[in-house]
Amino acid sequence: MTRIGVIGTGMLGKAVGLHLLESGYQLTVYNRTKSKTEELKNHGATVVDSPKDVARSSDLVITIVKDANAVKDVSFGKDGIVDGKHDDLIVADMSTINPNASKEIAKQFSKHGIIMLDTPVMGGPNVAITGKLVLMAAGDKDAFETHKKIFETIASKTFFLGPNGTAHSVKLAMNLQIGMLALALSEGITLARGAGVDPEVFLSILNSTYFKTGMSENKAYNMIKDEYSPTFTLSNLKKDLDTINEAAKEFGLKLPMATKANEIYKKANDEGFGDLDYTGILAYLKKAAKLVD
Numbered sequence: 001m002t003r004i005g006v007i008g009t010g011m012l013g014k015a016v017g018l019h020l021l022e023s024g025y026q027l028t029v030y031n032r033t034k035s036k037t038e039e040l041k042n043h044g045a046t047v048v049d050s051p052k053d054v055a056r057s058s059d060l061v062i063t064i065v066k067d068a069n070a071v072k073d074v075s076f077g078k079d080g081i082v083d084g085k086h087d088d089l090i091v092a093d094m095s096t097i098n099p100n101a102s103k104e105i106a107k108q109f110s111k112h113g114i115i116m117l118d119t120p121v122m123g124g125p126n127v128a129i130t131g132k133l134v135l136m137a138a139g140d141k142d143a144f145e146t147h148k149k150i151f152e153t154i155a156s157k158t159f160f161l162g163p164n165g166t167a168h169s170v171k172l173a174m175n176l177q178i179g180m181l182a183l184a185l186s187e188g189i190t191l192a193r194g195a196g197v198d199p200e201v202f203l204s205i206l207n208s209t210y211f212k213t214g215m216s217e218n219k220a221y222n223m224i225k226d227e228y229s230p231t232f233t234l235s236n237l238k239k240d241l242d243t244i245n246e247a248a249k250e251f252g253l254k255l256p257m258a259t260k261a262n263e264i265y266k267k268a269n270d271e272g273f274g275d276l277d278y279t280g281i282l283a284y285l286k287k288a289a290k291l292v293d
């Protein structure tokens with residue numbers, strides 16, 4: 001059976017790892033902060049001290065870290081993945097990063113004879129734990145086919161898009177939806193509240209229409225109770241909006257709503273809302289709208 005490694009056992013990496021163990025795979029894991037590997041260890045994962053050690057004992061290494069700099073650190077930094085290279089090692093990066101950065105990283109890996117696939121996903125840890133993510137892949141098609149069974153264990157739907165960078169471009173377009181939906185929903189709730197209407201009434205009506213979303217049918221009910229326990233942090237969504245705007249610039253595009261949304265999430269992050277779930281943008285708007293109790 002293919003030996004899998006996971007580097008980065010934050011919220012998403014831990015859930016992906018637990019599901020792979022549950023599915024019978026042999027798993028080696030590394031996280032910069034070791035304590036976050038404890039639960040995986042208790043479920044049978046081997047915990048090692050460096051990305052190099054993960055690479056040495058894995059056929060497929062999945063990186064699930066914060067951003068492009070973190071991917072570079074674990075790949076090419078001290079005791080990085082390339083230091084543990086061996087024949088047939090394939091890397092799949094599941095972090096959300098700039099498509100151009102991904103192309104560069106894949107190129108750098110290829111100089112070491114290692115194939116790197118982009119494999120960003122949609123869906124949070126609660127979805128990853130049951131293998132129901134949606135996975136977008138890009139890079140070497142044969143490498144994708146080699147490990148397709150594993151990607152199909154992680155995700156209920158997989159899409160192969162083309163050369164490195166393409167999957168991340170679509171992933172950024174997806175996260176733009178998340179950022180905008182959370183804002184639209186939060187401003188709708190804030191407006192209803194400001195007009196003296198129970199936000200639950202607003203949600204019942206919204207969810208009776210064509211304009212309902214998974215977010216308005218699910219997370220919105222936690223939002224109106226001020227419950228923002230994170231599955232995907234506001235600071236990570238802000239990081240993705242930074243990346244969306246950076247990529248748009250590189251593609252020579254103007255995305256006015258993305259630019260505005262970036263400003264709002266940046267302010268919320270700067271004012272201390274970053275560790276909340278991204279839907280905590282409502283808490284920031286509530287404060288900004290001066291509706292704090």
Ligand SMILES: NC(=O)c1ccc[n+]([C@@H]2O[C@H](COP(=O)([O-])OP(=O)(O)OC[C@H]3O[C@@H](n4cnc5c(N)ncnc54)[C@H](OP(=O)(O)O)[C@@H]3O)[C@@H](O)[C@H]2O)c1
Nearest residue numbers: 008009010011012013032033065066070095096124231232
């Ligand atoms: N959560 C979701 O719903 C979701 C869904 C799709 C995609 N993603 C993407 O998946 C990635 C991980 O997200 P997450 O929610 O798991 O975030 P998270 O809980 O904040 O975890 C971030 C991970 O990155 C590691 N990291 C950060 N900087 C590093 C560096 N310089 N060197 C090595 N490791 C570093 C952290 O290590 P430490 O523990 O040591 O800080 C941690 O393991 C992000 O790119 C995110 O955008 C998340």
